[in-house]
Amino acid sequence: GTSYRIASIPGDGIGVDVTVEARKVLDRAAASHGFSLSWKEFDWSCERYTKTGSMMPDDGIEQLSRFDGIFLGAVGFPGVPDHVSLWGLLIPVRRAFTQYVNLRPVRLLPGTTSALAGRSAEELEMVIVRENSEGEYSEIGGRHNRGLENEFVLQESVFTRVGVERIIRYAFELAKTRTGRVCSATKSNGLIHSMPFWDEIFFEIASEYPDVHAEQCHVDALAARMVQAPDRLDVVVASNLFGDILSDLAAAVTGGLGMAPSGNINPTGEFPSMFEAVHGSAPDIAGQGIANPVAQILAGAMLLDHLGETAAAQDVHAAVEKVLEEGTVQTPDLGGESTTAELGSAVVAAL
Amino acid sequence: GTSYRIASIPGDGIGVDVTVEARKVLDRAAASHGFSLSWKEFDWSCERYTKTGSMMPDDGIEQLSRFDGIFLGAVGFPGVPDHVSLWGLLIPVRRAFTQYVNLRPVRLLPGTTSALAGRSAEELEMVIVRENSEGEYSEIGGRHNRGLENEFVLQESVFTRVGVERIIRYAFELAKTRTGRVCSATKSNGLIHSMPFWDEIFFEIASEYPDVHAEQCHVDALAARMVQAPDRLDVVVASNLFGDILSDLAAAVTGGLGMAPSGNINPTGEFPSMFEAVHGSAPDIAGQGIANPVAQILAGAMLLDHLGETAAAQDVHAAVEKVLEEGTVQTPDLGGESTTAELGSAVVAAL
Numbered sequence: 001g002t003s004y005r006i007a008s009i010p011g012d013g014i015g016v017d018v019t020v021e022a023r024k025v026l027d028r029a030a031a032s033h034g035f036s037l038s039w040k041e042f043d044w045s046c047e048r049y050t051k052t053g054s055m056m057p058d059d060g061i062e063q064l065s066r067f068d069g070i071f072l073g074a075v076g077f078p079g080v081p082d083h084v085s086l087w088g089l090l091i092p093v094r095r096a097f098t099q100y101v102n103l104r105p106v107r108l109l110p111g112t113t114s115a116l117a118g119r120s121a122e123e124l125e126m127v128i129v130r131e132n133s134e135g136e137y138s139e140i141g142g143r144h145n146r147g148l149e150n151e152f153v154l155q156e157s158v159f160t161r162v163g164v165e166r167i168i169r170y171a172f173e174l175a176k177t178r179t180g181r182v183c184s185a186t187k188s189n190g191l192i193h194s195m196p197f198w199d200e201i202f203f204e205i206a207s208e209y210p211d212v213h214a215e216q217c218h219v220d221a222l223a224a225r226m227v228q229a230p231d232r233l234d235v236v237v238a239s240n241l242f243g244d245i246l247s248d249l250a251a252a253v254t255g256g257l258g259m260a261p262s263g264n265i266n267p268t269g270e271f272p273s274m275f276e277a278v279h280g281s282a283p284d285i286a287g288q289g290i291a292n293p294v295a296q297i298l299a300g301a302m303l304l305d306h307l308g309e310t311a312a313a314q315d316v317h318a319a320v321e322k323v324l325e326e327g328t329v330q331t332p333d334l335g336g337e338s339t340t341a342e343l344g345s346a347v348v349a350a351l
Numbered sequence: 352g353t354s355y356r357i358a359s360i361p362g363d364g365i366g367v368d369v370t371v372e373a374r375k376v377l378d379r380a381a382a383s384h385g386f387s388l389s390w391k392e393f394d395w396s397c398e399r400y401t402k403t404g405s406m407m408p409d410d411g412i413e414q415l416s417r418f419d420g421i422f423l424g425a426v427g428f429p430g431v432p433d434h435v436s437l438w439g440l441l442i443p444v445r446r447a448f449t450q451y452v453n454l455r456p457v458r459l460l461p462g463t464t465s466a467l468a469g470r471s472a473e474e475l476e477m478v479i480v481r482e483n484s485e486g487e488y489s490e491i492g493g494r495h496n497r498g499l500e501n502e503f504v505l506q507e508s509v510f511t512r513v514g515v516e517r518i519i520r521y522a523f524e525l526a527k528t529r530t531g532r533v534c535s536a537t538k539s540n541g542l543i544h545s546m547p548f549w550d551e552i553f554f555e556i557a558s559e560y561p562d563v564h565a566e567q568c569h570v571d572a573l574a575a576r577m578v579q580a581p582d583r584l585d586v587v588v589a590s591n592l593f594g595d596i597l598s599d600l601a602a603a604v605t606g607g608l609g610m611a612p613s614g615n616i617n618p619t620g621e622f623p624s625m626f627e628a629v630h631g632s633a634p635d636i637a638g639q640g641i642a643n644p645v646a647q648i649l650a651g652a653m654l655l656d657h658l659g660e661t662a663a664a665q666d667v668h669a670a671v672e673k674v675l676e677e678g679t680v681q682t683p684d685l686g687g688e689s690t691t692a693e694l695g696s697a698v699v700a701a702l
């Protein structure tokens with residue numbers, strides 16, 4: 001059968017703990033579907049940074065480019081500033097491989113209760129399509145008059161027509177396969193250069209999709225709506241920063257920040273895509289074997305789906321749901337006393 | 352007794368409906384406390400814009416400067432672009448009068464249930480201290496290569512040392528009068544120029560307040576925390592954009608987007624401060640007499656407090672709580688059938 005080359009970057013903290021378990025699950029799913037995953041592990045991490053001064057080697061991007069997919073745990077460790085750990089690994093990979101879509105499905109999984117009173121799984125089903133390559137996350141800017149009274153910093157946001165068009169088009173295409181609804185996060189009343197441009201392109205593209213219901217909502221009101229009336233939301237398309245905030249919020253609303261996967265996707269397939277959990281490296285519980293591996297396993301299911309192994313991806317999903325539904329094997333965050341490995345093995349067994 | 356000159360700008364939509372009721376309440380509270388409010392009404396609004404081409408006259412700011420306080424309803428109307436209505440009135444007032452604090456108390460009022468399952472009023476008590484004069488809301492930026500394939504926009508954020516220091520210091524001073532906890536919203540892992548600067552100043556100032564518990568949290572995680580674990584939050588200090596998003600979210604979490612007041616405060620007293628409801632002009636229900644006036648009344652209480660009329664402000668608060676607690680006079684959003692005027696009159700009667 002086919003063999004896919006997968007670069008695994010467990011990273012730091014619980015990233016390491018959960019990646020091991022997710023790999024067990026993915027290998028088993030692969031075996032039952034007649035393909036295999038050929039893993040290569042990279043020790044790129046904050047630990048590497050503290051030893052060598054860089055998160056990954058100089059030719060890191062080039063090395064990764066030879067893989068069919070990238071499986072990332074989590075990066076970040078106390079003492080290493082975030083802007084080093086992230087701009088030294090996560091963000092360069094997203095950009096070098098034009099992973100311009102950050103896809104974050106949000107679902108209320110069995111065995112989890114929503115933080116919201118009286119909301120059902122259906123009302124909470126949505127997907128955040130986050131722009132992942134430009135926008136507010138920009139290296140342009142700097143500090144002036146350092147140490148003086150009139151010191152200030154500038155931070156530039158950059159939105160290109162190409163960048164905005166492609167993410168919005170992706171959202172509309174996705175909506176066609178779902179409920180046919182897209183909501184765009186804006187803030188054109190406050191950010192008077194970037195967001196009116198975003199809105200203009202949104203409505204240009206909306207006109208190409210007469211069958212998709214297109215609406216926009218200011219990001220402040222949209223955050224409120226996710227809490228007060230999430231039921232009319234399905235595909236939410238947002239800039240890099242807004243998508244970051246809204247997807248954490250959406251995950252929290254479903255009670256599942258520990259269960260939310262994320263795909264950094266290059267839709268053309270020209271470069272490898274990268275799959276990760278939304279949660280961070282959680283150094284406080286790292287290495288204790290108590291981290292919940294579900295988000296990382298579901299990130300693995302997204303990876304399989306992206307490779308075209310849809311049936312295997314669905315099986316992984318179903319197995320996770322079965323284990324959560326039974327509720328006998330639960331990590332501490334889910335209210336149980338099982339270990340990361342026990343939950344991983346339960347999913348393997350359910351496959 | 353003292354007489355305070357108050358500029359009233361009802362604005363558009365339900366801004367007009369709720370301001371009338373709030374004035375009734377404030378006048379009554381003033382009378383029982385031996386002072387008076389001398390109102391002057393301004394028709395500055397989107398309606399004025401459609402007639403005259405501007406939201407306020409050229410000397411609008413100068414006119415307002417002669418008042419002790421400004422009481423704003425809401426601005427915005429379909430057909431008038433948001434960036435016109437807001438940058439033609441609300442935002443210039445905030446800036447011209449150095450109203451650098453946007454103070455947004457968040458409380459679960461009686462008769463309201465939180466959108467969150469099983470959270471008590473105490474767990475949800477917080478205040479958002481939002482920077483109100485600079486940051487992400489900036490006029491600097493523009494559009495390049497219009498109509499071409501390589502078109503892009505730039506949007507600059509500007510953070511000054513003066514601007515960041517004063518808002519953070521305000522938050523620490525406020526924390527001293529409350530629970531002694533401050534949480535700063537950051538995103539230094541993504542916004543690598545502006546937010547590390549914000550963080551640096553935050554910790555500089557924190558060191559001046561050894562008795563205040565200071566922590567920071569990335570805005571994405573903080574949004575999630577407001578939903579999953581709001582109980583350890585009290586004073587939340589945030590940039591203009593983050594404060595905008597977090598305060599709507601916090602209001603939604605308490606179920607009270609229609610009950611949330613907002614103060615645009617110039618703490619030195621050099622210029623007038625402005626008080627408003629967080630909600631917008633809601634054109635769909637304007638003029639029907641069904642809008643909930645509570646947010647505007649509570650904004651009025653903040654105005655009284657700002658004028659130094661603390662006892663009167665407390666009375667207004669108590670009267671609102673009493674009416675909400677009784678629950679016999681409720682506007683449709685609260686589940687009742689009362690009118691805006693009936694709710695206003697009930698609060699007057701409770702005074």
Ligand SMILES: CC(C)[C@H](C(=O)O)[C@@H](O)C(=O)O
Nearest residue numbers: 189190220437441595613629
């Ligand atoms: C209307 C808009 C410009 C305004 C803001 O973002 O400041 C509003 O959302 C608010 O929070 O007062």
Ligand SMILES: CC(C)[C@H](C(=O)O)[C@@H](O)C(=O)O
Nearest residue numbers: 086090244262278540541571
């Ligand atoms: C760690 C951080 C830079 C990152 C982001 O904001 O993109 C994270 O929050 C995420 O959502 O993947």
